[in-house]
Structures are given as C-alpha cells and as structure tokens.
Amino acid sequence: MTQNEMTDSxxxxxxxxxxxxxxxxESLLGTTEIADxxxxxxxxxxxxxxxxxxxxxxxxxVQALDDINMEIPENQxxxxxxxxxxxxxxxxxxxNRMNDLVDSARIEGELRFRGKNVxxxxxxxxxxxxxxxxxxxxxxPFPKSIYDNVAYGLRVQNMDVxxxxxxxxxxKKAALWDEVKDQLDRSALDLSGGQQQRLCIAxxxxxxxxxxxxxxxxxxxxxxxxxxxxxxxDELAEEYTVVIVTHNMxxxxxxxxxxxxxxxxxxxxxxxxxxxxxxxxxxxxxxDYITGKFx
Amino acid sequence: xxxxxxSWYGEDSQVSQVRGRLFxxxxxxxxxxxxxxxxxxxLYVARDAxxxxxxxxxxxxxxxxxxxLGSITLVIPGWQLVFFVTLLLPITLLAVYYYRVDSPAGxxxxxxxxxxxxxxxxxxxxxxxxxxxxxxxAWFASVLSLAAAGAxxxxxxxxxxxxxxxxxxxxxxxxxxxxxxxPPVSVARLVGLPKRVVSLQELILKLPYLPLPSLQLLSTLTxxxxxVAGWFVGQRRDSRTDGxxxxxxxxxxxxxxxxxxxxxxxxxxxxxIIYTVTAVPVAVYVEGIxxxxxxxxxxxxxxxxxxxxxxxxxxxxxxxxxxxxxxLDWAYLTSAxxxxxxxxxxxxxxxxxxxxxxxxxxxxxxxxxxxxxxxxEYAPSSGLAGKFVTLIEINIANLAGVPxxxxxxxxxxxxxxxxxxxxxxxVVGGLTIGLxxxxxxxxxxxxxxxxxxxSLRQASYGMGATRxxxxxxxxxxxxxxxxxxxxxxxxGRAIGETAPLLLVGVAASVRLAPAGFFGKTGAMPRQIFxxxxxxxxxxxxxxxxxxxxxxxxVLLVMNATAIIVRNKYQRDA
Numbered sequence: 001m002t003q004n005e006m007t008d009s010x011x012x013x014x015x016x017x018x019x020x021x022x023x024x025x026e027s028l029l030g031t032t033e034i035a036d037x038x039x040x041x042x043x044x045x046x047x048x049x050x051x052x053x054x055x056x057x058x059x060x061x062v063q064a065l066d067d068i069n070m071e072i073p074e075n076q077x078x079x080x081x082x083x084x085x086x087x088x089x090x091x092x093x094x095x096n097r098m099n100d101l102v103d104s105a106r107i108e109g110e111l112r113f114r115g116k117n118v119x120x121x122x123x124x125x126x127x128x129x130x131x132x133x134x135x136x137x138x139x140x141p142f143p144k145s146i147y148d149n150v151a152y153g154l155r156v157q158n159m160d161v162x163x164x165x166x167x168x169x170x171x172k173k174a175a176l177w178d179e180v181k182d183q184l185d186r187s188a189l190d191l192s193g194g195q196q197q198r199l200c201i202a203x204x205x206x207x208x209x210x211x212x213x214x215x216x217x218x219x220x221x222x223x224x225x226x227x228x229x230x231x232x233x234d235e236l237a238e239e240y241t242v243v244i245v246t247h248n249m250x251x252x253x254x255x256x257x258x259x260x261x262x263x264x265x266x267x268x269x270x271x272x273x274x275x276x277x278x279x280x281x282x283x284x285x286x287x288d289y290i291t292g293k294f295x
Numbered sequence: 296x297x298x299x300x301x302s303w304y305g306e307d308s309q310v311s312q313v314r315g316r317l318f319x320x321x322x323x324x325x326x327x328x329x330x331x332x333x334x335x336x337x338l339y340v341a342r343d344a345x346x347x348x349x350x351x352x353x354x355x356x357x358x359x360x361x362x363x364l365g366s367i368t369l370v371i372p373g374w375q376l377v378f379f380v381t382l383l384l385p386i387t388l389l390a391v392y393y394y395r396v397d398s399p400a401g402x403x404x405x406x407x408x409x410x411x412x413x414x415x416x417x418x419x420x421x422x423x424x425x426x427x428x429x430x431x432x433a434w435f436a437s438v439l440s441l442a443a444a445g446a447x448x449x450x451x452x453x454x455x456x457x458x459x460x461x462x463x464x465x466x467x468x469x470x471x472x473x474x475x476x477x478p479p480v481s482v483a484r485l486v487g488l489p490k491r492v493v494s495l496q497e498l499i500l501k502l503p504y505l506p507l508p509s510l511q512l513l514s515t516l517t518x519x520x521x522x523v524a525g526w527f528v529g530q531r532r533d534s535r536t537d538g539x540x541x542x543x544x545x546x547x548x549x550x551x552x553x554x555x556x557x558x559x560x561x562x563x564x565x566x567x568i569i570y571t572v573t574a575v576p577v578a579v580y581v582e583g584i585x586x587x588x589x590x591x592x593x594x595x596x597x598x599x600x601x602x603x604x605x606x607x608x609x610x611x612x613x614x615x616x617x618x619x620x621x622x623l624d625w626a627y628l629t630s631a632x633x634x635x636x637x638x639x640x641x642x643x644x645x646x647x648x649x650x651x652x653x654x655x656x657x658x659x660x661x662x663x664x665x666x667x668x669x670x671x672e673y674a675p676s677s678g679l680a681g682k683f684v685t686l687i688e689i690n691i692a693n694l695a696g697v698p699x700x701x702x703x704x705x706x707x708x709x710x711x712x713x714x715x716x717x718x719x720x721x722v723v724g725g726l727t728i729g730l731x732x733x734x735x736x737x738x739x740x741x742x743x744x745x746x747x748x749x750s751l752r753q754a755s756y757g758m759g760a761t762r763x764x765x766x767x768x769x770x771x772x773x774x775x776x777x778x779x780x781x782x783x784x785x786x787g788r789a790i791g792e793t794a795p796l797l798l799v800g801v802a803a804s805v806r807l808a809p810a811g812f813f814g815k816t817g818a819m820p821r822q823i824f825x826x827x828x829x830x831x832x833x834x835x836x837x838x839x840x841x842x843x844x845x846x847x848x849v850l851l852v853m854n855a856t857a858i859i860v861r862n863k864y865q866r867d868a
Contacts, residue, residue, distance in 0.1 A: 060677075096757065098753065098756065098757065101752075101753070101756060103675060103676045103677035103678070103681065104677050126759055126760070126761050127759070129756065129757060129758070129759040130759035133757065133758070134753075134757035136750060136753060136754065136757070138750060140748070140750035140751060140753070140754045141754075142751060142754065142755075142768075142769060143751075143772075143773065152755070152758055152768070153758040153760075155768075156755075156758060156759065156760040156761070156764045156768065157758075157759055200754070203754075203758065204757070204758070207758065207759065
C-alpha cells in the first residue's frame with residue numbers, strides 16, 4: 001500500500017481509477033495511522049504547487065502574517081498548526097483569496113500558485129477559487145437538497161459534464177454515497193454534523209479542484225465523525241493537494257506529511273516534515289508548543 | 296440545626312424579589328392597557344359598522360316575577376339566537392374539540408377556512424382588474440405575447456448558450472417589445488411620440504377572430520395553474536401520471552364553466568376565475584390532507600361554517616326574521632359614494648387604493664430590494680467609500696422617520712409641479728406613498744439580507760461562484776421570506792396613509808373607479824377622512840365605521856399573508 005501511494009504522489013502518473021479502489025479498500029480496513037508510514041522520500045520528490053515569498057497580511061494596522069516563506073508540495077497533506085490568533089487561518093484564506101472579501105485586509109508579498117502570483121492584477125479570484133476549493137470549520141451546506149449542494153459548483157461554473165454522474169462520484173469519494181443515495185432530494189440540513197461536513201467536502205471536490213483548503217474541518221465534530229473525516233483526507237491526498245488548519249496536534253501528526261507551525265504574531269516558526277516537527281523540532285518554542293508547555 | 300439560622304434557600308425572603316415582581320406587574324399592566332384599549336376601539340367601530348343589535352326583537356319573554364328582582368322582560372333578538380344555534384355553537388364546539396383532542400385537525404381547519412377566503416379575495420381582485428383596468432382580451436394578448444417572448448429567449452438560450460450578455464439584453468428587451476411595442480406605449484404617451492413598431496400584443500388584439508372570453512381565460516389562467524397543480528401533485532405523489540391526471544382534471548373543471556353557463560346562467564368567465572384561483576388550490580390542499588390522513592376531521596370546520604350560515608339564513612327566511620341593518624354589506628362594497636348614507640359605498644375608493652398599491656409595489660419592491668442588496672452585498676464597508684455608505688445608511692434610517700406630510704409636499708413639488716403628472720391620479724398617489732415607504736422596505740430588506748449567515752456566502756465564493764451568482768443563488772433565496780414580510784408590512788402602512796394623498800390632490804369622493812393609472816382616483820383613507828366631516832351623523836358613525844372595517848380587513852389580510860409566508864419558509868428551512 002505504501003508503495004502504491006508513493007508512486008501516486010509522483011507527478012505525471014495518473015491512475016485515478018485504481019487510486020479510488022485503493023481508497024475504498026483502505027476505508028474498509030479502517031486504518032487511521034497511514035500518514036506516519038509515508039516515507040520522507042515521497043515528501044521530497046513532490047512538486048511545489050503553492051509557494052509564498054515574504055507574504056505579509058494586515059487587517060487595518062494589525063499585522064496578521066509576518067514574512068511567510070513556504071512551499072506546499074503537490075498531492076500531500078500539509079498541516080498548519082499553532083495557537084489561536086497566530087494567522088494560520090489567515091494564511092489559508094490568502095491561498096484562494098478569500099481574504100478579498102474582508103475589506104480591511106491588505107496583502108503584501110507574493111503567493112504563487114503553479115508559478116503565477118495569485119495577487120497579480122490579471123488574476124481573477126473567481127477563476128482561482130475554481131482551482132482551489134475550500135472546506136470550512138463549521139459545516140455550511142446550502143439550505144438546498146443534497147443533490148443541489150453537490151451540483152452547485154458545477155452549475156455556477158457552467159461545467160459541461162454529466163451532473164448525475166459527477167454528483168454520485170463526488171459523494172462516493174467523500175464516503176457519503178451509501179448513506180444518502182436514496183435521499184438525494186432531502187434537505188442537506190437534515191444530515192448530521194459529520195455527514196454535512198462530508199457533504200461539504202463532496203461539494204468541494206465535485207468541481208475537480210487541484211488544491212483543497214480545510215479550515216479546522218473536524219473541530220465542530222464528535223470523535224467518530226472526526227475519524228471519518230481524517231480517513232477521507234488521507235484518501236483525498238492521493239488525488240489532491242490538501243492544506244489543513246487544525247488545532248489538534250494529534251490530528252496533524254496522524255494525517256499530514258508536512259507541518260507548518262505558526263506562533264503568535266503571524267510568524268512561521270518552523271516548516272518541515274511532520275515527523276521532524278513532532279519528534280525533533282529545531283526551535284525550542286515549537287517543542288514547547290507541541291509538548292503543551294505553552295499555547 | 297438552630298432555627299434562627301437563615302435558610303440558604305431563601306424561604307424567609309432574604310432574597311428580595313419585590314422590585315422584580317413590581318416590574319413584571321407594571322409591564323403586564325402596560326401590555327393589557329394597550330391591548331384592551333385598542334380592542335375596545337375596534338369593538339366600537341365594528342358595532343357601528345355592523346350594528347349587530349338591530350334586527351327584529353322577535354321574542355320578548357317576560358319571565359315569572361321573582362320576589363326579589365321584580366319581573367324581567369328578556370328581549371331576544373331573533374337573528375342572534377338563530378345564528379347562535381346554527382353557527383356559533385357548532386363552530387365553538389368544534390374548535391374546543393380540535394383544541395383538546397385533535398390539534399393537527401385544528402391547523403387543517405385553520406388553513407381550509409383561510410384558503411378559500413384568500414382565494415375568493417384574489418378572485419375578487421381579478422374581477423376588479425378585468426372590470427376596471429384590463430379587458431380580458433388585453434390580458435389574453437399580453438400573456439400570449441409574454442409566452443412568445445419566453446419562447447424566443449429560451450430558443451436563444453438553446454442555440455447560443457455562450458452569449459450571456461446577449462441573453463441579458465434579450466431578456467430585458469424582447470418582453471417589452473412584444474407586449475408594449477417600440478417605444479413602449481406609456482413612454483410614447485408621456486413623451487408625445489407617435490408609435491413606430493406595433494407590439495405583438497396589439498397585433499393579437501387586432502386579429503379578426505378572438506376566442507370567447509371564457510376560453511381566453513381558460514387558456515391563459517387555468518392552463519398555467521393546471522400545470523403548476525399537476526407538477527405539485529406529481530411531486531407529492533412521486534408519479535408523473537398522477538400529476539398529468541391532476542392537471543387534466545383542473546383543465547376539465549375549468550372547461551365545465553361553458554356547460555355551467557348554459558345550465559345555471561353563471562357567466563362562464565366568472566366560473567373560470569373563481570374555479571381557478573379558489574377551488575383548485577383548496578382541492579390540491581384537501582387532496583394532500585386525505586393522502587397523509589392527518590387531521591382529516593379539520594375539514595369539517597369550513598363545512599360547518601358554510602352550512603351553519605346557509606342554514607341560519609334559511610331559518611330566518613322561514614321564520615320571517617330580518618338580519619341586522621349592517622352598514623357594511625355587499626352593496627356597500629360595490630357602490631359609489633352617495634349623499635344618502637344608505638346608498639353610499641366605497642367601491643371606487645377601494646379600487647383606487649388597490650391600484651395605488653400596485654404602483655407602490657411596482658416602484659418600491661425592485662428599487663428597495665435592489666438598494667438593500669447593493670448596500671449589503673456590494674457596497675464597500677471600509678475606507679472613505681465605506682464612510683460614505685454608512686452616511687447613506689444613516690440617512691435612509693432618518694428618511695424612514697420623516698413625517699408623511701413632508702413626503703406629500705415632496706410628491707406635490709416633484710411629480711405634479713415638475714414632472715407635470717396629472718394631480719390626484721393613481722400614479723402620483725402611488726409614487727408619493729412609494730417614496731414614503733421605500734426607506735422602510737430598504738431597511739427591512741437589509742435586515743433580512745444581513746441575517747443570511749456569512750458562512751453560506753463564503754461557501755459559495757469558495758466554490759468559485761461570482762458575487763452575482765452568490766447573491767442570486769444563495770443570498771436572495773435565503774432572504775426572500777424576510778424581504779417579503781418586511782415589504783408586506785410596509786405596504787400595510789402604505790395603504791393607510793392619508794396625509795400625502797391630501798397634498799397631491801387625491802379627491803375626497805369619486806363616483807367612478809379610476810380609468811387607468813393616469814386617471815383621477817380616490818383612496819379608502821381619503822374617503823374615510825371625508826366622511827368624518829359630513830354633517831349627517833349616519834356618515835360620521837355608520838358609513839365611516841364600515842370604511843374603517845374594510846380598510847382594516849384589507850390590512851389584516853395583508854399581514855396574515857406576511858405571517859403565512861414567513862412561517863412557511865421558516866418551516867422549510
């Protein structure tokens with residue numbers, strides 16, 4: 001299994017169908033400790049999708065991010081951890097320019113997606129968000145039917161696809177199909193919190209983005225729903241680049257390949273392979289934070 | 296335990312609750328005083344309007360002499376007793392039964408009674424519209440032209456799906472050209488241009504042969520309603536065939552009108568209108584109740600209500616009683632003002648008020664909702680521009696509090712003196728009151744839009760939706776119930792406004808309903824105001840009270856609609 005994953009994370013090799021099968025069997029086994037098995041080789045060999053150069057973000061006069069330099073690898077899970085107010089969510093929202101919606105936000109520096117600075121004048125944030133999907137902290141399905149929720153992105157993006165097939169496929173990938181296949185017309189608000197969050201993930205992957213941003217996707221869920229989401233993230237990493245913000249350090253250790261530690265003041269203190277961060281961090285502050293001495 | 300120890304649980308009132316109790320009592324008193332005084336006022340008005348204590352005192356019973364009280368003569372007016380037995384007693388018993396035993400049936404009873412009333416009111420407004428505003432054939436031609444315009448737009452969408460701008464232009468232009476011509480009739484009339492291109496609607500009207508009015512109504516009113524009913528039933532039963540059957544049944548029932556006319560003399564268009572807007576919705580609802588088999592006994596309520604009324608009327612005929620000499624009756628609603636109180640009616644003012652309301656809705660709903668959407672969704676919230684927007688918002692709130700007389704002066708100066716619109720016309724009245732309630736509608740719509748959770752907007756943007764797509768697909772549907780409620784409450788205020796009407800020259804009494812939107816109009820509050828200064832007491836008390844009750848009834852119907860709309864959407868969400 002590890003072998004398979006490693007080849008999958010090599011750029012250029014596209015084996016979607018087998019990947020999905022693998023993913024299915026994986027969830028049947030119910031394994032959760034997969035990420036740790038992923039070797040460092042896979043990490044280093046991946047291509048960089050998102051790259052920041054001296055990224056600074058201010059809300060009015062308050063600095064939220066301070067000179068962030070970071071390279072996020074393709075088809076891997078990158079976790080952003082740190083105490084509240086350290087700017088990790090802000091960073092996440094910079095990637096798909098959701099901060100544009102906040103009038104007081106001001107961004108300096110560069111954030112490159114596939115080599116193109118997304119803050120260039122000729123970049124349409126709407127087009128960018130079609131490449132970079134997002135899942136939020138609280139499940140936020142639209143008050144529409146389950147089907148319409150998943151089909152929403154296809155419709156707003158005018159995608160010329162077989163909607164029924166894409167809805168089914170997305171719900172299957174999000175491990176929700178078996179639970180809702182007979183009630184696609186029901187309101188999404190009737191689902192449980194965990195199901196709603198998986199629906200939001202299905203909705204995000206329906207439009208086939210390259211990157212999925214997740215802002216504490218499991219923080220509002222109970223442990224069982226959380227573990228389902230974690231399994232799912234693991235499977236998603238075979239096809240998508242996942243960037244996830246989390247408060248839960250065990251979660252970061254379980255699911256991510258790389259971890260970035262933000263500390264107060266919007267400073268990126270350390271960014272490395274997850275194993276290194278958790279077992280042998282370079283900075284004392286990071287170790288203090290991870291071991292719970294502060295934060 | 297020593298007994299002089301104070302108990303921790305406050306039994307010996309070491310916790311002072313006097314002030315709280317006092318506060319509660321004061322609040323309760325204030326509430327009751329307010330409610331009771333309004334209720335008493337309304338009762339007085341209703342008494343003057345309906346005069347329930349007139350009518351035959353048919354049975355005068357002299358009870359046997361009691362030693363202490365002396366002899367008592369009990370006068371029992373006939374009609375009250377008859378209706379007490381045939382109507383009031385049965386429906387009270389039923390209501391008690393629903394309340395205590397079968398509460399789902401209570402809701403069914405409420406809706407099955409309300410639905411026909413709303414349907415009949417709608418049918419009544421359609422009658423008024425067809426009688427005063429719009430000939431049936433003009434309606435027919437307009438609907439056909441609109442359908443043709445829809446077909447053109449749909450065809451364009453199929454053929455050229457990649458031209459959104461073109462489609463937008465087409466969506467705006469084609470209906471106008473098809474229905475109004477180029478330039479549109481009203482613009483041409485205002486500017487004094489001769490019309491160049493004749494609209495499709497006029498072409499249809501000029502056809503040498505048009506179907507019978509009943510057939511026109513059947514095709515343009517019943518057919519769409521049948522389609523909706525069929526779709527609805529099909530959805531509910533999860534069966535296409537059932538839906539098609541239901542739609543066919545609806546059309547067949549409408550067509551029955553042609554037969555009915557021959558047999559009973561009820562005019563076929565009358566049948567078609569009442570059938571389509573009253574009977575069909577009721578039937579669809581009742582079908583659903585039967586299917587779910589929930590609260591079926593509630594259906595008894597309207598039956599008892601109508602049956603009891605008919606039985607009471609019949610009994611009175613048989614026994615030779617006369618009912619109360621109510622000021623408010625059918626003749627009052629359908630006749631013009633008169634110098635004789637008994638002959639006076641409110642019809643022209645009622646029609647005038649409804650037409651003014653139409654102008655108000657056409658003006659304020661798009662502008663108000665558009666402004667609210669801009670302020671909430673598009674306007675900048677920071678920087679210099681943000682400050683400017685805040686200034687605008689504060690001013691809108693202030694405008695909502697400007698006295699209505701001032702708006703009347705504005706209307707007089709702007710629409711009559713500047714724009715030279717005819718004084719006292721429907722348009723001027725509607726525009727003036729429209730300006731008055733516009734801030735109210737903007738504020739309530741803003742609140743409704745503001746209440747849409749931000750997480751939904753973010754979800755939509757996160758999916759790569761544009762701002763317009765987010766507004767249209769997520770924000771508007773969520774905010775619509777709130778917007779509707781606020782708008783209807785604002786319209787409730789509009790229909791009662793009097794001062795602006797005085798200033799823009801709306802006539803005190805008009806004998807004819809306005810001839811079109813540029814014609815002279817009356818209005819209910821204006822008419823009531825005029826009656827209040829009539830020398831004859833019958834005007835000042837009876838006729839005026841009947842007018843007040845009519846006005847309040849219209850208002851209550853509008854508010855009830857607002858509440859129903861809100862509850863319906865809240866339950867669905």
